[in-house]
Amino acid sequence: MEKVAVVTGAGHGIGRGVAIAYSKKGYTVILADVNEEGCKETKKLMKESASDIILTDVSDPESIASLFDRIEKKYGRVDVLINNAGLSEFKQMDELSVDEWDKVINTNLRSVFLGSRAAARVMRKHHGGSIVNIASTRATMSEPNSEAYAATKGGIVALTHALAISLANDHITVNSISPGWIEVENYESLREVDHAQHPAKRVGKPSDIGRACLFLTSEENDFVTGENLVVDGGMTRKMIYEH
Numbered sequence: 145m146e147k148v149a150v151v152t153g154a155g156h157g158i159g160r161g162v163a164i165a166y167s168k169k170g171y172t173v174i175l176a177d178v179n180e181e182g183c184k185e186t187k188k189l190m191k192e193s194a195s196d197i198i199l200t201d202v203s204d205p206e207s208i209a210s211l212f213d214r215i216e217k218k219y220g221r222v223d224v225l226i227n228n229a230g231l232s233e234f235k236q237m238d239e240l241s242v243d244e245w246d247k248v249i250n251t252n253l254r255s256v257f258l259g260s261r262a263a264a265r266v267m268r269k270h271h272g273g274s275i276v277n278i279a280s281t282r283a284t285m286s287e288p289n290s291e292a293y294a295a296t297k298g299g300i301v302a303l304t305h306a307l308a309i310s311l312a313n314d315h316i317t318v319n320s321i322s323p324g325w326i327e328v329e330n331y332e333s334l335r336e337v338d339h340a341q342h343p344a345k346r347v348g349k350p351s352d353i354g355r356a357c358l359f360l361t362s363e364e365n366d367f368v369t370g371e372n373l374v375v376d377g378g379m380t381r382k383m384i385y386e387h
Contacts, residue, residue, distance in 0.1 A: 146194060148219045149361075150174040150211070152202050152259065153229030155182025157328035158278060160189070161350020162226050162357050167193035169358060172219065176200040176211055177229065202229045202255035203247065212262040221270045224361045225263040227256045227300075228278040232293045245292050252296035253303070260307055264316055272315030274361035277304050278353070279320045281376050297322070301372045308370030317369040319360045323353050324376020343378030 149166040153159035154175035160182070166173050167190040175183040175197045183197040198214060201207040215222055230252040233244050256277050267273035280297040282290060304320040311318060326348040327334060339346045356375050359365060374380055 146170060146172045147223040148172045148174065148215065148221050149224035149226065150176055150215065150222055150263065151226045151228060152176045152200065152255070154186055155179030156186075158323065158326055158350045158353050159226075159228040160186045161328075161352075162228060162354045163195070164190055165351065165354025165358055166224070167191075167195060171224070172196070174198055174211075174215055176202075202259065203251040205258055208255065208258045208262055212259075212266060216266050222263050222266040223270075223273045224357075225259060225273070225275045226278070226357055227259050227275065229255060230278070230296070232290075234289045234293065236289050237291055240292060248292040249296055252293070253299045256300055256303055257307075260311075260318065264311055264314060267316050268314040272317075274366075275307065275311075275316060275318045276357050276360050277318070277320040279304070279322045279372060281322050281324045281374060281380050283322055283372075285380060304372060305370040312369070315366075317360070317366055319369060320372045321353060321356050321360070322372055322374045322376070324348060324374070324379045326350060326353060341379075342376075343382055346377065348375065348377055 149171040151159050151163045154163040155177035163173050163175055163186050172194040175186055175195060177183050178201050180199055187195050198211055200211045233248050260275050277300045279300040282294050283297040283301045286294050301320050304318055308318040328350055334347055352375055356373055
């Protein structure tokens with residue numbers, strides 16, 4: 145039976161790129177998102193690959209529980225979970241409401257715990273699996289007015305190594321990826337200076353994150369767990385001074 149990969153936030157951007165990467169490797173891919181039209185577009189780009197759209201609001205615990213119940217009933221297994229869904233709210237802290245803070249925390253961070261817990265319940269019945277959580281280089285570096293988003297991404301990195309230890313006896317690897325600048329809209333419109341500032345000499349693409357996910361979830365790489373892989377073209381290793 146084909147392996148099953150679940151990708152949250154699969155209707156756009158990085159999630160779309162990750163879903164396409166797994167479809168090319170022959171996985172049955174579950175597109176989990178609130179954005180049905182976006183998921184339909186993702187499914188078209190996956191061409192003939194097996195896939196299923198399950199509308200899911202990762203900020204809602206009941207929606208996450210329903211997602212994995214439906215997957216287990218229909219497919220009987222979950223081999224890979226990519227916790228990618230997220231949102232941002234960049235506001236000056238005096239203007240950021242508690243409700244807005246909670247929405248970012250619940251969507252970006254709480255969902256990773258709830259999704260991983262639900263996936264693990266299925267994975268442990270079938271000899272293990274792999275989880276990858278999409279964090280951000282903003283877990284370790286910031287711009288102004290990014291408190292809620294940065295808190296969630298830092299939390300994801302810490303939660304990742306905690307989950308890796310807790311799920312070790314279930315043969316479930318857990319890692320995170322911290323993307324840098326991944327252009328998800330119009331790559332061709334980028335300026336030369338945008339590319340040149342990266343040590344890799346280009347801005348990232350969703351497919352870069354897709355390949356990183358495939359690496360971390362490969363059975364051959366089961367010696368890698370609890371790690372955070374930075375995929376940013378070298379930018380966080382670049383010392384920058386204004387002259």
